[in-house]
Amino acid sequence: MEKAKINASQLFVLVVLYEMGSAILVGMGAGAGQDAWISILLGMTAGVLLFFVYYRLFLYYPDLPLTSYIQKITGKWIGRLIAILYIVYFIYDASRVLRDFGELLTTTIYTSTPLFVINTLMILTIIYAIHKGFEVLARVGEIYFAIIYILAIGGFSLILFSGLIHFENILPILENGWKPVIKTFLRETFTFPFGEMIVFTMVLPFLNEPKKVKMACIGGILLSGINIAITAVINIAALGTDLFVRSNFPLLTTIGKIQLANFIERLDVLFMLYLVIGGFFKIAIYYYVAVAGAADIFNFKNQRKLGFPIGVLVLFSSVTIATSYAEHIKEGLNVVTIYLHWPFQIIIPCILLILAFFRNRKKKSSPS
Incomplete structure (x- = not known):
């Protein structure tokens, strides 16, 4: 593993940038209609509880990443197999986020540019950034965190002053009861993006103040x-429930409706700027933990040697995992959540925690 060290504020910033990454891009919670926000808050609450599973594992093994302590808990061979599956999972998720990023740009601004070209430019930038080290990525994150919030405040103000907000679109609350909200929570908002905090089990040992892990991560969530x-x-307030559910990129549609003083309009560039920043950090963190995990499993002293081949794998996976964006989204909702997210984010970590408890019941966990 790279001998990187980051502080609590940098970890907090990375968590926020990563969690928001592609979650703001798509219409999260659309299955719950106008109650999407309730489903998201439920997902956030469950995500905090799930993080305590990851945090407790960190307390047992504060100096080891996920791929190492899996072997300590389950044994060398079973642990190595599970760790390799996690690396494949991280690569696959990086590919999915890269596909989201490329699809938006090719369907809105760069309509004549092949998806492969857009994705290649992004992954090359990420390979270069990670080659410089995780500490550099964390410091860059602090800069872009401020830029994103300036964009967010500016965009919200323009939407408000444009008269687009109609809060009656959110009413009635729970019109169809709790069933669609709970269903959406279990199928979508629990695992995406809050369950994706599993990636930080690979970087928590980098924190120079381990006692602040809990505060930084929960604050970020x-x-x-x-x-x-x-x-x-x-x-929902700006578009109405029907358009919110049908739109592939609801926030882009909302920003496209901004029209103020007959000259402030077509502000899609604000959204695109956020997209590039958020997408970059989410893909970069997924990509980094895949590289670091592979270096850990296969005993590479210099993990940079794995950077380019894994980057190429992420690139080609992003353009081949689905033939169209509709198929990509359908696969994400119906296949990935059930067969990948739930096992890797929830089931396996809970089993690991139970096993770790019995293995370490006579030892003191640290730090406390």
């Missing part, structure tokens, strides 16, 4: 969850 819920409320 809460802030990003509230931001995503507010975004959903704004989209």
Whole structure:
């Protein structure tokens, strides 16, 4: 593993940028209609509880990443197999986010540019960034965190002053009862994006103040969850439930409706700028943990040697995992959540925690 060290504020920023990444891009919670924001808040709450599973594992093995302590808990061979499956999972998820990023740009601005070209430019930038080290990525995150919030405040203000907000679109609350909200929570908002905190089990040992892990990560989950819920409320209030559910990129549609003083309009560039920043950090973190995990499993002293081949794998996976964006989304909702997210984010970590408890019941966990 790279000998990187980051502080608590940098970890907090990375969590927020990662969680918001592509979650604001798509219409999260659309299955719950105008109650999407409730489903998102439920997902956030469950995500915090799930993080305590990851945090407790970190307390047992504060100096080891996920791929190492899996072997400590389950044994070398079983542990190595599970760790390899996690690396494949991280690569696959990086590919999905890269596909989201490319699809938006090719369907809105770069309509004549092949998806492969857009994705290649993004992955090359990420390979270069990760080659410089995780500490550099964390420091860049602090800069872009401020830029994103300036864009968000500016965009919200323009939407408000444009008279697009109609809160009656959110009413009646729970018109169809709790069933669609709970269903959407279990199938979508629990695992995406809040269950995706599993990636940080690979980087928590980098924190130079281990006692601040809990505060930084939970703070990041809460802030990003509230931001995503507010975004959903704004989209539903501006577009109405039907258009919110049907739109592939609801926030882009909302921003496209801004028209102020007969000259402030066509502000899609604000959304695109956020997209590039958010997409970059989410893909970069997924990609980094895949590289670091592979280096850990296969005993590479210099993990940079794995950067380019894994980057190429992510690139080609992003353009081949689905023949169209509709198929990509359908696969994400009906296949990935059930057969990948639930096992890797929830079931396996809970089993690991139970096993770790029995293995370490006579030892003191640290730090406390």
